Amino acid sequence: AARDQQQKANDARKELHALKRQLADVTNADDSAPQHGRKRKKMVDGGSEEDTKEIKKLGHKFVMMKMIWLPDLSGTIHTKLDDQYNPLERFENRASKVQGELADLLDLLPQKFHGEIMQSEWLIKTFHEAMQNQRSNTHTRLRSQCGPEIFDCTAIDLFSIESRRDKFRQMIGYVERDDGSARYDRFNVxxxxxxxxxxxxxxxVFRGPILHLASLFGGHKCALLTTKALTAMKKTGKPNQATGQTVSHLWALDHCTPGSIGGTAIFARWAVSADTTLTAQGVQTGINWHADLEKYIQYLQNGLDKRKASVLKLFREWDELFFPDSETSLARNNDDEDREDQTTKDVMDMLDADEEEAPAEPQTDE
DNA sequence: TGTATCACTTGGACGACATC
DNA sequence: GATGTCGTCCAAGTGATACA
Structure with a gap:
């Protein structure tokens, strides 16, 4: 009976498609398409359908592998590339951060999108919408669909601002001081x-088991995005074999990046935070998520660049777990010996140099 | 900006059948 | 009977979109 119903539904769908096609034919009847020569690709607001599709995919990938937000995408894209830009100084000031964002974009976008086309309204709009789309889909699925399985709690625990705040705020870095003030710490989490x-x-740091579970949403592995998969990973400690298409296949991912590990940490912390919307600055918690992400990336990138043993080990662990067959690990590919590790104090001094105090008084008026 | 939902694609499971 | 191939069904992952 079910198959019979499904067949009827499929027939109805086919009929609808046919009717839509007929309507499109009628609508397009007056189009004066060239009769000879090469067929022109259909243009969508300045870009071909294929290009639009590709830019969307790259926008999705950028969120998960580079940066969750680009505060001023248009401004960044219209910024002149500085030949003197030094990646090691990326996080020193706003100008060098923009250069870093631009470098990330140029690294991600194929050559054919460099130059004038990169500054087109079509590309910026398409990329921006794709980033938004990816953020929405990821955080909704992370918090609403698989949150209870990942964070080992009930759906009710994750439902309201108050329940998330009461149950999880210590877990994501909330600390109260002796003088009565409180804040969300960035690394003491x-x-x-x-x-x-x-x-x-x-x-x-960045080795919490919850991060590994949450990273399934970051395309780190061809894994099933279901509670069953999460349960399996909880049991074995390893991602299971994929069925169906996965982002790691679609995006041709084969290693972790500072952006992907840092982004996973932000998504995981946000999912159990009191914040209702995933914005660069949390409304309820006051946490500057974007700034936190920058600090995470800074820590990880600095460790990679300076061949710090603890960070290289971290990348090796993540790549072993999620991309065991990969030969492109950022930690594996360098023949240099690992260098002496930084002390925790050195790291904190570096990261806290320009840290702003973020208030931590969750609002409950929503 | 969040959420629900739909369409599309992929790959595993399984049965039918052919071949050795 | 064992093994391989093929086709079908279905579950699952992902992207897109409508709507609040």
Missing amino acids: PLLHKNYNGSFDIET
Whole structure:
């Protein structure tokens, strides 16, 4: 009976498609398409259908592998590339951050989109919409669909601002001081660590088991995006075999990046935060998520660039877990010896140099 | 900006059949 | 009977879109 119903539904769908096609034929009857020569590709607001599709895909990939937000995409794209830009100084000031964003974009976009076309309204709009789309889909699926499985809680725990705040705020870095003030810390965060010992630790940071579960949403592995898959990973500690298409296949991913690990940390923290919307600056928590992400990327990129042992080890662990067959790991490909590790204090001094105090008084008036 | 939902694509499971 | 091939069904992942 079910198959009979399905067949009827399929027939109805086919009929609808046929009617739509007929309507399109009638609508297009007056189009004065060239009769000879090469067929022109259909243009959509300045870009061909294929190009639009490709830019959308790259926008999705950018969110998961580079940066969740680009605060001023148009401004960044219209910025002149500085030949003197030094990636090691990326996070020193706003200008160098923009140069870093531009470098990320140029790295991601194929050559054919460089130059004038990159500054076209069509490309910027398409890319921007794709980024928004990816953020929405990811955080909705992370919090609403698989949140209880990942964070080992009930759906009710994740439902309201108050329940998330009460149950999880310590987990995402909320600390109260002796003087009564409180704030959300960026690195002293239990959720980021494996076996958190009360403070930031370069040996355990970004190794929390919850991060590994949440990273399934970041395209880190051809894994089933279901509660069943999450349960399997919880049990075995490893992602299972994929069925169907996955983003790692679609986006041709074969290694983790500072943006993907840092982004996973932000998505995971946000999912159990009091914030209702995923904005660069959290409305309820006051957390500057974008700034936190920049700091995470800064820490990871700095460790890679300077061949710091703890960071290289971290990348090796993530790549072993999610891309065991990959030969392009950012940590594996360098023949240099690992260098002496930084101390936790050195790292904190570097990262806290320009840190702003973020208030942490969750609003509950929504 | 968040959410629900739909369409499309992919790949695994399974049965039918052919071949050795 | 064992094995391989093919076709079909279905579950699942992803992107897009409408609507709040």
